[in-house]
Amino acid sequence: MKVMQTISKLRSIIAALTITTVTVPQAPSYAFAKHIHPFDKLRAGSSSFIPHPSSLPGMVRIPSGFYRPFYTTKGIDSIRIESFYMDAAPVTNAEFLEFVKANPAWARSSISPILAEAGYLKRWRSDFEIGDAELADKPVVDISWFAARAFAKWRGKRLPTIAEWEYAALAPIVRPMFASGNAKKALVLEWYSKQNSRQLQQASSAMRACTLNQNADGVCDLFGRVWEWVEDFNSIIIPSESGSNLGALCGAAAAGSLDPTDYATFMRFAMRNSLNANDVTDQLGFRCVK
Amino acid sequence: MKIRLFSHYCLLFSAALLIASCAKNPSGLPALTGEQRVAQLTDAPIVPARVEESGAQKVIVNLVVHEVVKQIANGATYKFWTFGGNVPGKFIRVTQGDLVEVHLSNPASSMMPHSIDFHAVSGPGGGAEASFTAPGHTSVFSFRALHPGLFIYHCATAPVPMHIANGMYGLIYVEPRDNPLPPVDHEFYVMQSEIYTTGNYGDTGLQEFSMDKAIAEQPTYVVFNGAVGSMLGPTALHVKAGETVRLFVGNIGPNLASAFHIIGLQFDNAYVEGGSLVNHDVQTTLIPPGGATIVEFKVQVPGTYHMVDHAIFRAFNQGAMGDIIATGPEDSAIYSHQQHYENYNGQ
Numbered sequence: 149m150k151v152m153q154t155i156s157k158l159r160s161i162i163a164a165l166t167i168t169t170v171t172v173p174q175a176p177s178y179a180f181a182k183h184i185h186p187f188d189k190l191r192a193g194s195s196s197f198i199p200h201p202s203s204l205p206g207m208v209r210i211p212s213g214f215y216r217p218f219y220t221t222k223g224i225d226s227i228r229i230e231s232f233y234m235d236a237a238p239v240t241n242a243e244f245l246e247f248v249k250a251n252p253a254w255a256r257s258s259i260s261p262i263l264a265e266a267g268y269l270k271r272w273r274s275d276f277e278i279g280d281a282e283l284a285d286k287p288v289v290d291i292s293w294f295a296a297r298a299f300a301k302w303r304g305k306r307l308p309t310i311a312e313w314e315y316a317a318l319a320p321i322v323r324p325m326f327a328s329g330n331a332k333k334a335l336v337l338e339w340y341s342k343q344n345s346r347q348l349q350q351a352s353s354a355m356r357a358c359t360l361n362q363n364a365d366g367v368c369d370l371f372g373r374v375w376e377w378v379e380d381f382n383s384i385i386i387p388s389e390s391g392s393n394l395g396a397l398c399g400a401a402a403a404g405s406l407d408p409t410d411y412a413t414f415m416r417f418a419m420r421n422s423l424n425a426n427d428v429t430d431q432l433g434f435r436c437v438k
Numbered sequence: 439m440k441i442r443l444f445s446h447y448c449l450l451f452s453a454a455l456l457i458a459s460c461a462k463n464p465s466g467l468p469a470l471t472g473e474q475r476v477a478q479l480t481d482a483p484i485v486p487a488r489v490e491e492s493g494a495q496k497v498i499v500n501l502v503v504h505e506v507v508k509q510i511a512n513g514a515t516y517k518f519w520t521f522g523g524n525v526p527g528k529f530i531r532v533t534q535g536d537l538v539e540v541h542l543s544n545p546a547s548s549m550m551p552h553s554i555d556f557h558a559v560s561g562p563g564g565g566a567e568a569s570f571t572a573p574g575h576t577s578v579f580s581f582r583a584l585h586p587g588l589f590i591y592h593c594a595t596a597p598v599p600m601h602i603a604n605g606m607y608g609l610i611y612v613e614p615r616d617n618p619l620p621p622v623d624h625e626f627y628v629m630q631s632e633i634y635t636t637g638n639y640g641d642t643g644l645q646e647f648s649m650d651k652a653i654a655e656q657p658t659y660v661v662f663n664g665a666v667g668s669m670l671g672p673t674a675l676h677v678k679a680g681e682t683v684r685l686f687v688g689n690i691g692p693n694l695a696s697a698f699h700i701i702g703l704q705f706d707n708a709y710v711e712g713g714s715l716v717n718h719d720v721q722t723t724l725i726p727p728g729g730a731t732i733v734e735f736k737v738q739v740p741g742t743y744h745m746v747d748h749a750i751f752r753a754f755n756q757g758a759m760g761d762i763i764a765t766g767p768e769d770s771a772i773y774s775h776q777q778h779y780e781n782y783n784g785q
Contacts, residue, residue, distance in 0.1 A: 265574075267546060267574060290546075334649070337647070337649065338646055340549070341517060341646065341647060409649065409653065411597040411600055411649055414596040414597040415550065415596075415597065417596065418550070418551055418595050418596045418597075419550065419551055419572075421551070421570075422551030422570055422571065422572035422595075423572050424572075427572055427574070427575070428546075428574065429546050429548075429572060429573040429574045430546045430547050430573065430574070431547075431548075431549055431573060432573075
């Protein structure tokens with residue numbers, strides 16, 4: 149347990165450092181537009197709502213731009229995000245099965261508790277068998293951060309950083325209806341509040357990728373399907389007076405955040421903050437970037 | 439030889455110190471008896487019985503979070519997040535000086551991480567950080583119940599207001615060790631709360647949380663014990679005329695202060711803000727959001743007594759009402775009922 153926590157903390161520190169190095173806090177062209185949402189500022193225009201063509205199957209291109217961290221840190225106004233490719237949909241059980249078959253060390257009965265706690269891939273029938281055919285095309289859940297990372301590496305990809313994931317999530321939603329700004333915040337919050345029951349209700353119906361929602365970049369089901377692992381999931385030190393992580397918990401969180409009405413984003417940060425790298429839960433999957 | 443003697447003295451001295459420190463706890467806390475018990479937890483309106491203890495002991499509190507759909511009014515449901523499956527959460531009763539060991543479990547099927555902030559805890563966050571629990575995990579932490587009184591507990595995971603508005607709250611009563619509450623005929627657990635929905639009062643079906651109404655502090659419902667009518671009709675509280683009643687009343691808010699009042703009687707004792715100050719002969723007692731109070735009264739004559747928030751539109755239009763029904767012989771020396779009725783022709 150301790151070993152695992154240390155590993156994940158180290159990872160987080162490295163990841164946090166990595167982000168810091170790409171920070172461009174003093175971008176002069178942006179400074180005057182502090183109160184304009186980065187997406188509005190940087191992606192308003194003719195190409196905004198047209199998914200960018202991607203040469204990578206199953207991935208869409210996210211254009212470069214600036215991301216203002218949700219939890220503000222002194223001296224960092226915005227982070228420059230370089231263009232990257234993101235999986236259009238969360239990784240499915242069928243895809244994860246291919247990985248496990250090619251890498252038997254990641255099978256349920258072989259994996260060390262340091263890398264994934266009890267419950268890893270618990271919905272599968274056996275080590276190399278999903279069992280329920282309808283599960284195949286649904287997002288894989290009950291996988292640890294270590295497993296998600298190993299999958300990404302095997303695919304020649306990686307996990308997105310918090311900044312990349314949240315930056316991608318800024319794009320307006322275009323399906324099932326158009327929503328941006330406050331309307332989008334309300335919609336996402338509604339989807340989150342239904343996430344659990346929807347999964348249960350639709351457990352028997354086919355639920356292929358890209359069925360719930362899609363954003364202007366062509367990314368599907370970012371919201372309301374499953375939570376998603378990110379590379380630096382627990383690297384955010386949410387500000388609080390005591391210097392501990394209480395900011396994730398109490399009212400102080402609002403003081404240090406970009407937008408205290410964005411409850412859906414608070415939920416994502418709280419969820420990430422609660423995790424250890426070997427955790428598996430029924431609502432937590434992932435997607436990759438490149 | 440001298441050196442050896444000296445080291446013996448050192449040993450003796452440190453042993454003496456050790457014994458002294460064992461006999462008297464360095465922080466001045468009452469020594470634990472070594473006994474322990476698992477706290478009996480109850481759903482509203484039931485209050486667990488007081489437990490006689492020979493001294494301060496360890497009390498284990500097992501709380502499990504359940505995210506469940508429950509009725510908030512006739513035909514209207516809401517997806518609550520709960521401590522123990524009901525709204526309000528379980529009532530916990532301990533004695534001052536007890537070491538309370540909290541086990542908070544969050545099932546793997548939960549959507550959210552959760553935590554618990556006990557207002558009875560002396561420590562940062564009231565235990566919030568120590569109990570921050572991802573789905574599929576259990577957290578354990580302990581605290582000494584230093585202060586007697588009636589205290590709120592609630593979830594403290596961001597966004598905190600939504601975790602609270604969605605049902606994650608309850609009460610813990612820390613009984614004073616030296617002067618416990620006097621025996622009464624009935625004890626009940628009542629918790630006032632607001633529910634903020636995008637739909638209107640009276641709408642049916644699954645209701646969604648409304649952040650706009652919550653921020654504007656304009657609830658759709660103001661209720662006792664989680665739902666409109668939770669203590670009306672078949673689920674009203676029943677007592678006998680002449681009996682004494684104690685209510686442990688909490689107000690989680692999240693926004694509104696409660697003007698707690700029972701129509702047709704006075705509180706003999708009102709434990710102001712749930713603490714040690716006792717007021718007498720009180721008509722309406724104020725309970726701030728995140729606060730609690732204990733009221734004691736005697737129901738003198740039979741009839742139906744309405745518990746209300748005397749900010750009265752809340753009682754009439756938003757659901758803040760519950761009934762205590764007293765049966766038994768009339769006492770016309772105290773209350774006559776209508777004695778006479780006649781035409782009036784004056785101006």
